Amino acid sequence: MLYNQRMDHLPAENDADFMGRSPRIVVMGSTGSGKTTLAQQISRTLDVPHVELDALHWEHDWIAAPTDVFRRRVFEALEGDIWVADGNYTAVRDLVWPRATALVWLNYPLRVLMWQLLSRTLRRTLRKEELWNGNRERFFLQFFSRESLFLWLFRSYWRRRRTYLIAFNEPEHSHLEIVILRSTKETRAWLSKIGVA
Numbered sequence: 001m002l003y004n005q006r007m008d009h010l011p012a013e014n015d016a017d018f019m020g021r022s023p024r025i026v027v028m029g030s031t032g033s034g035k036t037t038l039a040q041q042i043s044r045t046l047d048v049p050h051v052e053l054d055a056l057h058w059e060h061d062w063i064a065a066p067t068d069v070f071r072r073r074v075f076e077a078l079e080g081d082i083w084v085a086d087g088n089y090t091a092v093r094d095l096v097w098p099r100a101t102a103l104v105w106l107n108y109p110l111r112v113l114m115w116q117l118l119s120r121t122l123r124r125t126l127r128k129e130e131l132w133n134g135n136r137e138r139f140f141l142q143f144f145s146r147e148s149l150f151l152w153l154f155r156s157y158w159r160r161r162r163t164y165l166i167a168f169n170e171p172e173h174s175h176l177e178i179v180i181l182r183s184t185k186e187t188r189a190w191l192s193k194i195g196v197a
Contacts, residue, residue: 024078024082024084025084025085025100025102026100026102027039027104028106029088029106029107029108030088030106030113030156031156032120033106033108034106051074051077052086053087053088053089054087054132056073057070057089062135070091071091085100088160093167097173101175103178105164107161107182108184112183124137125138
């Protein structure tokens with residue numbers, strides 16, 4: 001079931017049972033959208049495991065895990081009956097989406113994503129926050145290199161929007177309940193409706 005309207009038009013009868021008895025929820029969105037933060041909120045509220053795909057993908061010193069290793073890690077992490085995961089990796093979509101019961105897409109405007117990414121990057125670099133496997137964001141790479149997440153966001157933003165909408169309507173994904181949230185305000189309202197906020 002695809003919910004792509006504004007929050008005030010979402011069917012109220014679906015709010016309470018969105019999570020289901022064995023929820024397996026995927027939170028998706030562009031870089032800087034707040035996927036992990038939202039997934040952590042849902043995880044804490046429902047007391048279910050949180051799986052961050054970035055943590056399974058990145059080795060020490062920002063080395064990407066070999067695809068077969070990454071796929072094995074994801075397969076093992078999602079074997080349980082209940083979980084919430086966040087990430088967009090196409091290399092493991094065939095492992096994640098078929099097992100999921102619901103997808104939540106943070107489909108925010110580019111200007112919002114850019115601002116959130118800037119705020120997050122400055123915080124992480126200034127505080128030297130450790131992310132996964134000892135990795136930390138590096139100021140130079142984010143602002144003065146071709147590996148910048150800002151460049152990646154700009155290059156992938158429109159393509160991702162197109163491909164997601166196509167993928168959502170494919171027959172093999174018809175079992176998924178899909179929620180599309182277009183602003184942080186909508187996200188807060190949705191969290192409140194399902195009892196997470």
